[in-house]
Amino acid sequence: MQHAVIEQMNGKMLASVEALKRELSKIRTGRASVALLDGVRVEAYGSVVPLQQAASVTIPESRMIVIQPWDPQMSSAIERAILKSDIGLTPSSDGKLIRLAIPALTEERRRDLSKQVKKVAEEYRVTVRNARRDAIETLKKQKKDKSLSEDELFRLQESAQKQTDEFVRKVDEISANKEKEIMEI
Numbered sequence: 001m002q003h004a005v006i007e008q009m010n011g012k013m014l015a016s017v018e019a020l021k022r023e024l025s026k027i028r029t030g031r032a033s034v035a036l037l038d039g040v041r042v043e044a045y046g047s048v049v050p051l052q053q054a055a056s057v058t059i060p061e062s063r064m065i066v067i068q069p070w071d072p073q074m075s076s077a078i079e080r081a082i083l084k085s086d087i088g089l090t091p092s093s094d095g096k097l098i099r100l101a102i103p104a105l106t107e108e109r110r111r112d113l114s115k116q117v118k119k120v121a122e123e124y125r126v127t128v129r130n131a132r133r134d135a136i137e138t139l140k141k142q143k144k145d146k147s148l149s150e151d152e153l154f155r156l157q158e159s160a161q162k163q164t165d166e167f168v169r170k171v172d173e174i175s176a177n178k179e180k181e182i183m184e185i
Contacts, residue, residue, distance in 0.1 A: 005142075006159055009135035013128050013167040020124040020171060024178045027113055027120075028088065031181070032059045032102045036089075037067075042081040044074060054078060055098075065089075065100040072096060105182070113182045121175035125168055132164040 025035035040051040051057065055069040055078060069075050078098055079091045089100045105113070139156050142148040148156075 003156075005135050005138050006156060006163070009131045009160060010163060012131035012134075013163065016124050016127040016131070017167060017170050017174070020121065020174055023120055023124075024117060024174065027116060027178065027182070028102070028105075029113075029178075029181045030102065030105050030184065031062050032065045032100075034059065034065070036087055037065070037082075037085075040081050040085045040087070042074065042078050044077060051078065051081065063102040063104075065102070067091075067098040067100070068096070069098070110182050114179050117175050117178050117182065121171055124171050128164060128167045128171065132160050135160050 022035075025033065026038060028036055034052075034057050037051050037057060041048045042051050042054045044054050051067070054071075054074055055067045058066045058068070060066055067078060069078055072095065075093050075095060075098060079093055082089065082091045082098075082100070089102065091098045091100055093099070136157055139148060139153055139160075143150065143153045
């Protein structure tokens with residue numbers, strides 16, 4: 001039972017790290033990435049669908065995204081969706097293909113994005129620490145209910161702290177890599 005608490009905490013921490021990776025993949029760097037378009041929703045045939053369901057997305061070069069709609073009539077709807085999505089890219093279309101040129105980031109924009117990465121990383125560090133706090137509270141309740149000894153509580157708290165430190169290190173490593181990627185010219 002006690003170990004289940006630690007396993008549950010681990011699951012929450014792992015989910016936080018995965019969510020951080022997804023969140024950071026949406027932050028634009030100087031390179032093209034399909035993840036930039038994850039939030040783009042296109043109005044197609046009376047419903048709203050993710051861009052990937054309305055077109056194929058490829059990256060032929062490091063600063064270019066090419067979108068090929070499954071249906072050529074969808075081009076204008078896709079262009080509107082990209083403009084509305086607030087990703088900071090302007091589409092250019094030749095009727096068949098839509099191209100998104102990724103401009104180089106200015107030094108000021110790089111600093112802003114770096115701050116944004118730090119802010120997001122801190123939110124996820126807090127999430128990891130909250131998972132530890134919840135687990136320790138549960139363990140203390142179990143000790144109070146006499147289903148856990150003082151020694152077991154101490155050992156499990158130490159284990160929870162070690163795992164928290166490990167996950168915080170992972171968050172730091174992921175955010176440092178993203179900042180490095182942003183600051184690259």
